[in-house]
Amino acid sequence: xxxxxxxxxxxxxxxxxxxxxxxxxxxxxxxxxxxxxxxxxxxxxxxxxxxxxxxxxxxxxxxxxxxxxxxxxxxxxxxxxxxxxxxxxxxxxxxxxxxxxxxxxxxxxxxxxxxxxxxxxxxxxxxxxxxxxxxxxxxxxxxxxxxxxxxxxxxxxxxxxxxxxxxxxxxxxxxxxxxxxxxxxxxxxxxxxxxxxxxxxxxxxxxxxxxxxxxxxxxxxxxxxxxxxxxxxxxxxxxxxxxxxxxxxxxxxxxxxxxxxxxxxxxxxxxxxxxxxxxxxxxxxxxxxxxxxxxxxxxxxxxxxxxxxxxxxxxxxxxxxxxxxxxxxxxxxxxxxxxxxxxxxxxxxxxxxxxxxxxxxxxxxxxxxxxxxxxxxxxxxxxxxxxxxxxxxxxxxxxxxxxxx
Amino acid sequence: xxxxxxxxxxxxxxxxxxxxxxxxxxxxxxxxxxxxxxxxxxxxxxxxxxxxxxxxxxxxxxxxxxxxxxxxxxxxxxxxxxxxxxxxxxxxxxxxxxxxxxxxxxxxxxxxxxxxxxxxxxxxxxxxxxxxxxxxxxxxxxxx
Numbered sequence: 001x002x003x004x005x006x007x008x009x010x011x012x013x014x015x016x017x018x019x020x021x022x023x024x025x026x027x028x029x030x031x032x033x034x035x036x037x038x039x040x041x042x043x044x045x046x047x048x049x050x051x052x053x054x055x056x057x058x059x060x061x062x063x064x065x066x067x068x069x070x071x072x073x074x075x076x077x078x079x080x081x082x083x084x085x086x087x088x089x090x091x092x093x094x095x096x097x098x099x100x101x102x103x104x105x106x107x108x109x110x111x112x113x114x115x116x117x118x119x120x121x122x123x124x125x126x127x128x129x130x131x132x133x134x135x136x137x138x139x140x141x142x143x144x145x146x147x148x149x150x151x152x153x154x155x156x157x158x159x160x161x162x163x164x165x166x167x168x169x170x171x172x173x174x175x176x177x178x179x180x181x182x183x184x185x186x187x188x189x190x191x192x193x194x195x196x197x198x199x200x201x202x203x204x205x206x207x208x209x210x211x212x213x214x215x216x217x218x219x220x221x222x223x224x225x226x227x228x229x230x231x232x233x234x235x236x237x238x239x240x241x242x243x244x245x246x247x248x249x250x251x252x253x254x255x256x257x258x259x260x261x262x263x264x265x266x267x268x269x270x271x272x273x274x275x276x277x278x279x280x281x282x283x284x285x286x287x288x289x290x291x292x293x294x295x296x297x298x299x300x301x302x303x304x305x306x307x308x309x310x311x312x313x314x315x316x317x318x319x320x321x322x323x324x325x326x327x328x329x330x331x332x333x334x335x336x337x338x339x340x341x342x343x344x345x346x347x348x349x350x351x352x353x354x355x356x357x358x359x360x361x362x363x364x365x366x367x368x369x370x371x372x373x374x375x376x377x378x379x380x381x382x383x384x385x386x387x388x389x390x391x392x393x394x395x396x397x398x399x400x401x402x403x404x405x
Numbered sequence: 406x407x408x409x410x411x412x413x414x415x416x417x418x419x420x421x422x423x424x425x426x427x428x429x430x431x432x433x434x435x436x437x438x439x440x441x442x443x444x445x446x447x448x449x450x451x452x453x454x455x456x457x458x459x460x461x462x463x464x465x466x467x468x469x470x471x472x473x474x475x476x477x478x479x480x481x482x483x484x485x486x487x488x489x490x491x492x493x494x495x496x497x498x499x500x501x502x503x504x505x506x507x508x509x510x511x512x513x514x515x516x517x518x519x520x521x522x523x524x525x526x527x528x529x530x531x532x533x534x535x536x537x538x539x540x541x542x543x544x545x546x547x548x549x
Binding site (some may be wrong): 021024025028029032036039054058061074189339 | 422438439444445449450456457461463464467476477490492505509510513514541545546
């Protein structure tokens, strides 16, 4: 009996090892599978998150919902081709993107999980980032010429379209910001009154320092009119903007997003009548008071204008150095459009040095824009006045919109 | 008494020894297997962690580029600092490329980040010493 008991006990022990081992093996392989598959899910989610981020950013800059969705889809595919995109209801101040993707499992198939669906959301819109934006508008006579048909309030007239675009630009930036954004407004010609006592100079009734009040800005925009006789001094416009960034109303702090948007329908024309009392500051005044440049279009310029071009670039560089991003809207610039970029070797060094050829206007305007290396992303060419509102909307969104979730 | 004790000895010797050997053999085979599985989990998880870090730094690099103001050097510097937690440092020249392109008609920036990930286990001829992981994020250049 004793023997039988002992044998039976040993048999029991032998029977215990195999099931335990088998169970442990399944458990361990299961653990490895879980680690691998869950890890792969995390990787897939990280990839999906960055893809919807890119999609939301790309889409929010568009002014219409279909265009936004087209851009968002393109950027989602660029980053994650196997993801599906849907668009949850968006508000006028934000744009939502949802990406979903099915990830095939390797080990968890055994447990019945053939594929796991993952999703990620992104919202782009106005974040609570403080921003100062100065809008500088060309108010020279050419903005009130054809096709205005005698009245600057006629539809299609450049100054009318520009004022409309400025007003909606202000609304877009201030409406969504809940007090975080300030906008300043100033037109430019060849001089300001004061300091220069001349009715053709830009009066203070058209200028609004940085403010959060949209209505105060609208009053000044509506009061703006196009008038000639003092020349076109792009540099002076930048100078007025700089004085706002340095002024008492500017938002203090290093994290403020500072932007200057300047609309111009031509290059610098220096009018000698701007010399004397209340003349532009030396930063924006050519050396010789006698040389005048009243020519328009692409006709060859005089040395005064080339000097002014050089000074304009110098002032733009100074503005960028103090953290201001400059956006340039070139409306009906003379010459033919070309693909030259500020990063092309020697391109910006040509400002002011060469003859005033067909490309000079664009060269100057591209070089004062704060475009990223090898792009013209802060430079916008607008051939007709009626396109101005759309371009200003795009810029307002570039300044104001960012990822919020 | 005599008769009964002999078979017990015999049975002890005959039955017990092979059983003990079998258990030892099982442990001898299974322990390394378990060890490989455990180490495999650690190895795979560590590699996936590196991969996720590479993806996230590429995303943040592209986001920085999409703001429009950063130079290539600034983007690369940010990526290198952010990937600081990785065991293998990211080389700004060989491992990061910043490229500006056009996607769907608008300016975009593509940032590719790679990492030469050193495996924890050093098993010559079976496992490679390092694994190169790359990730590219493309974002629209939006300014501000």
